[in-house]
Amino acid sequence: MKVITLETASLGDRSYLVHxxxxxxxxxxxxxxxxxxxxxxxxxxxxTHVVETHVHNDYVSGGLTLSRMLDATYAHAADEPLRFDHxxxxxxxxxxxxxxxxxxxxxxxxxxxxxSYVVRHGDxxxxxxxxxxxxxxxxxxxxxxxxxxxxxxxxxQFRSARELAASLPDDTQVFxxxxxxxxxxxxxxxxxxxxxxxxxxxxxxxxxxxxEDAFVDRLVTGLTAHPSYYAQMGxxxxxxxxxxxxxxxxxxxPVELARRIHRGEWVVDLRQRRAFAADHLAGTVGIELADPxxxxxxxxxxxxxPVTLLGETPDDLAEAQRQLVRxxxxxxxxxxxxxxxxxxxxxxxxxxxxxxxxxIADESGDPTILDVRRDDERAEGHIEGSIHVPIxxxxxxxxxxxxxxxxxxxxxxxxxxxATSLLDRAGRDVVLIDDEYANAADxxxxxxx
Numbered sequence: 001m002k003v004i005t006l007e008t009a010s011l012g013d014r015s016y017l018v019h020x021x022x023x024x025x026x027x028x029x030x031x032x033x034x035x036x037x038x039x040x041x042x043x044x045x046x047x048t049h050v051v052e053t054h055v056h057n058d059y060v061s062g063g064l065t066l067s068r069m070l071d072a073t074y075a076h077a078a079d080e081p082l083r084f085d086h087x088x089x090x091x092x093x094x095x096x097x098x099x100x101x102x103x104x105x106x107x108x109x110x111x112x113x114x115x116s117y118v119v120r121h122g123d124x125x126x127x128x129x130x131x132x133x134x135x136x137x138x139x140x141x142x143x144x145x146x147x148x149x150x151x152x153x154x155x156x157q158f159r160s161a162r163e164l165a166a167s168l169p170d171d172t173q174v175f176x177x178x179x180x181x182x183x184x185x186x187x188x189x190x191x192x193x194x195x196x197x198x199x200x201x202x203x204x205x206x207x208x209x210x211x212e213d214a215f216v217d218r219l220v221t222g223l224t225a226h227p228s229y230y231a232q233m234g235x236x237x238x239x240x241x242x243x244x245x246x247x248x249x250x251x252x253x254p255v256e257l258a259r260r261i262h263r264g265e266w267v268v269d270l271r272q273r274r275a276f277a278a279d280h281l282a283g284t285v286g287i288e289l290a291d292p293x294x295x296x297x298x299x300x301x302x303x304x305x306p307v308t309l310l311g312e313t314p315d316d317l318a319e320a321q322r323q324l325v326r327x328x329x330x331x332x333x334x335x336x337x338x339x340x341x342x343x344x345x346x347x348x349x350x351x352x353x354x355x356x357x358x359x360i361a362d363e364s365g366d367p368t369i370l371d372v373r374r375d376d377e378r379a380e381g382h383i384e385g386s387i388h389v390p391i392x393x394x395x396x397x398x399x400x401x402x403x404x405x406x407x408x409x410x411x412x413x414x415x416x417x418x419a420t421s422l423l424d425r426a427g428r429d430v431v432l433i434d435d436e437y438a439n440a441a442d443x444x445x446x447x448x449x
Contacts, residue, residue, distance in 0.1 A: 001121035012182030023098030053131025077113035084240035107133040109157025110140035125171040135179035136193035161206035170198030187222025229298035252334035273417035286421035294323035306333040361444035409433035
């Protein structure tokens with residue numbers, strides 16, 4: 001049995017292609033299914049089955065599209081109210097994929113009808129595909145269905161993880177979908193996982209305590225804010241994700257670009273954050289094309305608003321577009337590659353400073369510092385006297401902020417750069433602190449717990 005991992009670092013998720021050398025099973029595919037097809041072709045195998053562990057909350061599934069393209073069996077939880085044809089399965093069901101046997105296990109917690117899949121091949125160690133149930137060191141979060149269901153689902157998550165672990169040997173390979181930076185993961189362990197169930201027994205927060213109440217308290221306390229676009233994913237997946245068009249966006253001329261900016265649409269500059277700070281078109285939003293790009297664009301963008309992409313190269317536009325379709329933003333309105341002067345030669349430009357924490361100490365006066373990290377990060381430590389507004393609240397709460405120049409920071413500079421660009425777009429006087437929070441002591445300002 002061979003397991004090929006398809007990693008989506010931009011969302012912190014993994015999909016899997018599992019095969020016996022001839023026939024293959026796909027677990028939790030992303031919407032850009034060309035990656036799956038390429039992996040199967042390179043391995044010389046045919047995909048006969050596509051399975052979902054749950055109705056995803058952080059991306060639009062490519063399972064329906066892939067199964068229809070290949071006339072493959074599409075297995076999904078029988079108890080989900082899905083609005084498309086599929087092969088409904090429940091815990092205890094079994095089926096074969098070539099020489100591999102697949103056992104379906106009901107593992108509620110992340111969602112009510114969550115499933116895991118145990119795959120066996122001859123005398124090899126089994127593999128278990130756990131979706132948002134048992135993750136490396138932790139489990140999937142339990143607050144994405146409804147606030148009223150959190151306690152019930154958290155207790156179910158605890159029991160599911162323990163029952164699954166009790167049914168399998170230590171050499172079982174664990175393959176979760178979430179947990180690699182995904183907001184679908186919950187409070188984690190400090191231990192490092194080697195991907196085996198034996199190690200998980202020693203480090204996983206659901207397997208290292210017998211106290212269900214203590215587990216519930218720890219997990220619920222560790223739940224942080226999650227992206228607002230998650231609210232759109234469940235309905236899209238229940239209806240069935242459609243195929244995507246990854247052809248280049250239509251080019252935009254300077255006049256049309258200016259119109260879109262003036263209408264208040266989101267015109268997103270993908271360049272590196274310091275390049276944006278040094279020179280950008282007035283009214284644009286700077287979101288650097290890095291792994292967290294689509295998470296924060298999806299979190300902050302008013303859902304349904306047209307998106308225009310500006311990048312240095314056509315490859316930048318293509319990568320941003322690929323990331324966007326994964327969360328249901330199917331087509332950017334238009335796009336342009338090049339430089340700000342090429343995008344709109346006659347449009348007004350803006351700029352602001354990029355500094356480090358050490359630069360604050362050299363500044364005369366007492367700069368007003370804005371911390372845009374999450375509440376849980378703030379609680380672990382912050383600069384005394386700083387203002388705190390989490391990034392996902394910056395647009396709404398901008399009128400509350402003082403009129404002083406705002407020096408904006410986060411944990412690494414990425415989120416601060418987005419918040420700074422949004423405040424600049426609103427006409428505020430801003431400075432980007434592009435630095436690691438670990439260097440905050442260099443600011444000369446005392447730190448508070």
